[in-house]
Amino acid sequence: MVDPQVEEVLSRQANSGNDSTETTSVAEARRMFSESRTNFKEIVKEVASVTDVVLDSPNGKIPIRIYTPEGNGPFPVLVFFHGGGFVLGDLNTTHNICNYLANGAECIVVSVDYRLAPEHKFPAAVEDAYFATQWVEENAYTFMGDPSRIAVGGESAGGNLAAVVSIMARENKTPALKFQLLIYPCVQFGMETKSMIECGEKYNLTVSEMKWFGDHYFSDKSQMTNIFASPLLAENLEGLPPALVITAEFDPLRDEGEEYADRLASSGVPVRKKCYPGMVHSFFNYSGEVDQSQIALDKTVMELREIFYSSVMKS
Structure with a gap:
């Protein structure tokens, strides 16, 4: 059963008066998404500084936000991509999670405001995510970062981008990544799994919403099978x-x-997987009122510290 604390969050969301994402305009969906994040009760952690920077890429400007923990660098760096189905979200919607990770893992977090669909369709978000990760490696020392300790991470659509950037980095042999943090990632479009059938129209994220996201993200449905959209379809996950x-x-x-x-595990990649019982999509945003959310964040922080500061994953 769904955790009772989560039920309270979902009930509050259901009573907000907002329309379903897939029944409204993109502009209104973005407004509702941002508003919903301000209504979540999250634990707010402090960091030494938060700095907004704009990168110049071949495809235009990419805003990023750099979270620096207390202490003396150089610090390891986590490049983080927000969720929102490639259509919604920005630097503010993942702000508290980035603060939490930077504070607890004693790492710099670089949050990336990649281009959104439908204005910028696939592979625009992928291009921005990879460019920003390359920029971090090349410029880490300018913001007290350590270019030899870089990880990528994200939630939902951001988890997709982290997985895809990891594959691109392997293929291009740059940048050298230490870790990938995939938080309830979307790794294949159009997949009919047991969880899609059981949970597809009930809790928070729905199949109807995912179809709406896909319709906006792709110019052609054939793009859904591209490994940079659906990394689960990649033939080779080694390395x-x-x-x-x-x-x-x-x-x-x-x-x-x-x-x-x-x-990943069958391809020889060191991997840990954890399914949190009673939780729903986006539960990382509930840290101020759902016990399992804070537990998950704290365990994630421990994993990051282990990777960044010992280079050996726990068995």
Whole structure:
């Protein structure tokens, strides 16, 4: 059953008066998404500084936000991509999670405001995510970062981008990544799994919403099978960085996330997977009122510290 604390969050969301994402305009969906994040009760951690920077890429400007912990660098760096189905979200919607990770893992977090669909369709988000990760490696010392200790991470659509950037970095042999943090990631479009069927129209994220996201993200449905959109379809996952794959019991994306973790493991990639019972999609945002959310964040922080400061994953 869904955790009673989560039920309270979902009940509050249901009573907000907002329309379903897939029944409204993109502009209104973005407004509702941002508003919903301000209504979540999250634990707010402090860091030494938060700095907004704008990168110049071949495809335009990419805003990033750099979270620097207390202490003296150089610090390891986590490049983080927000969720929102490639259509919604920005630097503010993942602000508290980035603060939490930077504070607890004693790492710099670089949050990336990649281009969104439908204004910028696939592979625009992928291009921005990879460019920003390359920029971090090349410029880490300018913001007290350590270019030899770089990881990528993200939640939902951001987890997809982290997985894809890991594959691109392997293929291009740059940048050298230490770790990939995949939080309830979307790793294949159009997948009909048991969790899609069981949870697809019930809790927070729905199959109807995911179809709406896909319709906006892709110019052509054939793009859905591109490995840079659906990394689960990649034939070869060998040589990718160690991974932590986090899923939620009542999330439509649960099964594909777990399958991706299993495929990584069978390809010789050090991987840990964890499915949180009673949780739903986006539960990392509930740290101020859902016990399992704070537990998940704290365990994620421990994993990051282990990777960044010992270079050996726990068995």
